[in-house]
Amino acid sequence: MSENTAENCPVCRKHRGELPAWGGFVYADELIVILHAQPYGQETDHYLGHLFIETRRHVADLADLSEAEAQAIGLYTQRLARALMSCLNIEHVYSFTIVDGAPHMHVHIIGRYQDAPREYWGTKVDEWPGAPRGKEAEMTQICSQLRAFLIEKYGGLQVK
DSSP states (O other): OOOOOTTTOHHHHHHTTSSOOTTOOSEEOSSEEEEEOOOTTOOOOEETTEEEEEESSOOOSGGGOOHHHHHHHHHHHHHHHHHHHHHSSEEEEEEEOOOSSSOSOEEEEEEEETTOOGGGSGGGGGGOTTSOEEOHHHHHHHHHHHHHHHHHHHOOOOBO
C-alpha cells in the first residue's frame, strides 16, 4: 500500500481538478471544499443529497484540524443542513466522519428524505431502495440549487 501523500490522495487530486467533481464545488475557500459525493469508477446511480465537506489541507484526522478548519466545518455543516432541507425533500440531516477509505479529512453530510422508512434511518439512509438517485446531471442540478441557496442566505460566497 502506498503512503498517503497530497500527491496521490484522491481528495487532493479532486481539488486540483485531476479527478471529476460532478456538479462542481458547491462552496470552496482556503480551508474547505464542499461537493456532492459520487461513485468513482462506476456508472451506477448515487444517493442524491450526500455531500462532503473536505479540508483543503491534506490532513487525515479530526484531531489534526486547525481551529479555523474545525470552525469552518461546523459552520458549513449547519448551513448545508439548512440548504438540503430547503432545496430537497429532506426532513433530517446526518453528519459523520469515516476517513478509512480516503485518509483525508472529510465530513459526510447526508439528508434523510421525508418518506424514508424508519428501517433506513441513520447509517442505512443511503441503502433505501426508494431513495432519489442520480448521475452527473442530477448531481449538477442539486449542486446548482445548493450554491444558489448559500449565496442567497449568506451572500458573498466565493467558489475558488
